Amino acid sequence: MEPSKVQSEGGLNVTLTIRLLMHGKEVGSIIGKKGETVKKMREESGARINISEGNCPERIVTITGPTDAIFKAFAMIAYKFEEDIINSMSNSPATSKPPVTLRLVVPASQCGSLIGKGGSKIKEMRESTGAQVQVAGDMLPNSTERAVTISGTPEAIIQCVKQICVVMLESPPKGATIPYRPKPASTPVIFSGGQAYTIQGQYAIPHPDLYCPSNPQQLTKLHQLAMQQTPFTPLGQTTPAFPGLDASPPASTHELTIPNDLIGCIIGRQGTKINEIRQMSGAQIKIANAMEGSSERQITITGTPANISLAQYLINARFRDVAAMWNDPSSMTTS
Structure with missing residues (x-):
């Protein structure tokens, strides 16, 4: 968004818009009971804070105002998230306090300026904040936007946001930006004994309209594999998700075993799916040849822990996509 500039007594006062990507639970914390928390944040910071509508697992929180109002709003959000972390720790045995994490949504055309030549700008931000x-x-x-993840103490996050705002003002977006819009949540489905169930509240309700293939055991097996989801948490890693900035951690290897009759959905037509997973994760993925008398195939994933984690996540996501397609036969032609 092109910033508008208004001259004020304190020098240049700039109006800016920053977009944040939040999970539903985080949004609930920001809104508060009967909207009291967000109302207080709006009043005390002087920033406009809008939250995207919709039944989505992710929501966009838009903060607009003069830069000092934006910093106040960010400070209030960061301290609120720290308070939530402290409250959740009082019920858990964890001893070290995890950092506060915020995800900004930034036009891709501005990300080069945030990273700097050879990663110099992002390195300077990390070191100074x-x-x-x-x-x-x-x-x-x-969309044409990227996620920029900031984690640390609330104080470090506020300093970092200030530096990011300066870069965004100095390097406005080039060309049109297609904003990211989160997709609505789909109803979770569980398969058991060839019967499909949808989750409503705490209950599993039989769903007669869902398409079940001729082999219910295969669908159950597919669903079980999809549920073995590896938590994808590259935020804690020190290597940036942008390649070539810091030295990478040493490569390691992880092995998965997948039934022969399901290997096709991972490979895809003429290897398109497995190549996509290799490209997105940055990991090397080798699928062993079928062994005589064995009903399973070995998959070997090699790369950094983050590459491996992302590859596993994408493989499990592929199982879920195929299970969803089997529920909706009209979409099967696209796989």
């Missing part, structure tokens, strides 16, 4: 800053390598789906 003490926050971890990572720019995602890929654009968010159906």
Whole structure:
């Protein structure tokens, strides 16, 4: 967004818009009971704070105002998240306090300026603020925006946001930006004994309309594999998601075993799916040849821990996509 500039007594007062990507639980914390928390944040910071509508697992929080109002709003959000972390720790045995994490949504055309030549700008931000800053390598789906993840103490995050705002003002977006819009949540489905169930509240309700293939055991097996989801948490890693900035951790290897009759959905037509997973994760993925008398195939994933984690996540996501396609036969032609 092109910033508008208004001259004020204190020098240049600039109006800016910053977009944040939040999970539903985080949004609930920001809104508060009967909207009291967000109302207080708006009043005390002087910033406009808008939250995207919709039944989505992710929501966009837009903060607009003069830069000092934006910093106040960010400070209130960061301290609120720290308070949530402290409250959740009182019920858990964890001893070390995890950092506060915020995800900014930034036009891809501005990300080069955030990273700087050879990663110099992002390195300077990390060193001067003490926050971890990572720019995602890929654009968010159906958009020309990237996620920029900041984690650290609330104080470090506030300093980091100030520096990011300066860069965004000095390097406005080039060309049109297609904003990221989160997709609505789909109803979770569980398969058991060839019967499909949808989750409503705490209950599993039989769903007669869902398509079940001729082999219910295969679908159950597919669903079980999809549920073995490896938590994808590259935020804690020190290597940035943008390649070539810091030295990478040493490569390691992880092995998966997948039934022969399901290997096709991972490979895809003429290897398209497995090549996509290799490209997105940055990991090397080798699928062993079928062994005589064995009903399973070995998959070997090699790369950094973050590459391996992302590859596993994408493989499990592929199982879920195929399970969803089997529920909706009209979409099967696209796989």
